[in-house]
Amino acid sequence: MPELPEVETIRRTLLGEKAGAPSIRGLTINGAIIFWERTLDIPSLEEFGLRIVGQQVKDIGRRGKYMLVRLTDDTLIIHLRMSGDLWVEGQDLSLGQHYRMVLNFDNGSRLVFNDARKFGRVWLVSDPEQVLGKLGPEPFDPALNEQNFYESLRSRRRQLKPLLMDQTFIAGVGNIYADEALYRARLHPLQLSSRVTQGDAARLLESIRAVLQEGIERHGASIDWIYRGGDFQNYFGVYRRTGEPCWNCGTPIARITVGQRGTHFCPTCQKGNDGTA
DNA sequence: ACGAGCGCCTGTCGGC
DNA sequence: TGCCGACAGGCGCTCG
Numbered sequence: 183m184p185e186l187p188e189v190e191t192i193r194r195t196l197l198g199e200k201a202g203a204p205s206i207r208g209l210t211i212n213g214a215i216i217f218w219e220r221t222l223d224i225p226s227l228e229e230f231g232l233r234i235v236g237q238q239v240k241d242i243g244r245r246g247k248y249m250l251v252r253l254t255d256d257t258l259i260i261h262l263r264m265s266g267d268l269w270v271e272g273q274d275l276s277l278g279q280h281y282r283m284v285l286n287f288d289n290g291s292r293l294v295f296n297d298a299r300k301f302g303r304v305w306l307v308s309d310p311e312q313v314l315g316k317l318g319p320e321p322f323d324p325a326l327n328e329q330n331f332y333e334s335l336r337s338r339r340r341q342l343k344p345l346l347m348d349q350t351f352i353a354g355v356g357n358i359y360a361d362e363a364l365y366r367a368r369l370h371p372l373q374l375s376s377r378v379t380q381g382d383a384a385r386l387l388e389s390i391r392a393v394l395q396e397g398i399e400r401h402g403a404s405i406d407w408i409y410r411g412g413d414f415q416n417y418f419g420v421y422r423r424t425g426e427p428c429w430n431c432g433t434p435i436a437r438i439t440v441g442q443r444g445t446h447f448c449p450t451c452q453k454g455n456d457g458t459a
Numbered sequence: 460a461c462g463a464g465c466g467c468c469t470g471t472c473g474g475c
Numbered sequence: 476t477g478c479c480g481a482c483a484g485g486c487g488c489t490c491g
């Protein structure tokens with residue numbers, strides 16, 4: 183899926199912050215269609231339609247990888263998972279093959295939730311905490327600092343890569359940015375969190391923030407057939423660079439599988455202190 | 460408290 | 476050309 187930078191890019195586009203893109207803020211929903219039933223988590227199909235029609239888009243927020251469309255009475259929460267995308271277009275256009283939800287607005291435009299793999303989910307709730315309650319800290323929250331990040335790492339005994347991708351540990355980091363953050367911090371993906379030093383923790387937090395920030399500035403990464411317009415994929419340090427030379431030392435980038443996910447790292451620059459490298 | 464495996468889905472790509 | 480497995484930006488579940 184899109185990770186935090188891609189979700190943030192889409193959020194800004196839906197608010198009209200990208201040149202030529204119309205904002206949906208202030209528009210009123212006068213029709214809603216779900217094309218794939220499992221896309222809707224809660225409430226029921228019947229209640230969803232009855233409840234959402236007539237509500238106005240007040241603002242769009244984000245929490246981790248979740249898009250939060252704040253309406254008059256409820257919040258429409260959308261998770262894009264692996265292949266989801268959101269955009270605005272005219273109601274006169276024909277429907278695409280992978281449209282899973284469409285919201286029609288009173289000005290003749292519509293919001294499209296497109297999702298080839300059907301993993302995406304939407305929730306319509308009065309209290310967003312019902313869905314977001316278990317999420318860990320937002321990466322850019324100033325309340326997250328070197329000290330409590332260090333303590334949070336030490337309090338668990340997890341491999342760093344799966345831990346970074348655990349949304350209850352920190353929200354918004356996925357497979358690409360976990361690999362990139364560990365590379366930047368010079369930490370091995372299998373190193374145990376219980377054994378990091380204060381310096382390791384400080385570098386890792388700084389690295390997470392730096393790669394997410396760069397991802398946002400480059401409007402996210404666009405890979406495979408899911409094109410979203412960003413160009414961060416041209417600046418990857420390790421992700422999908424298997425066999426290519428490390429920018430720092432020239433060693434071929436290695437690929438291993440961790441938690442069923444492709445994991446890329448430099449065997450020379452990223453040494454673990456737990457015997458894994 | 461962990462990690463591993465699997466299910467959910469469709470599409471693309473490389474090898475034969 | 477066609478088929479077939481590997482792989483893909485995520486996450487919830489079960490099982491040791």
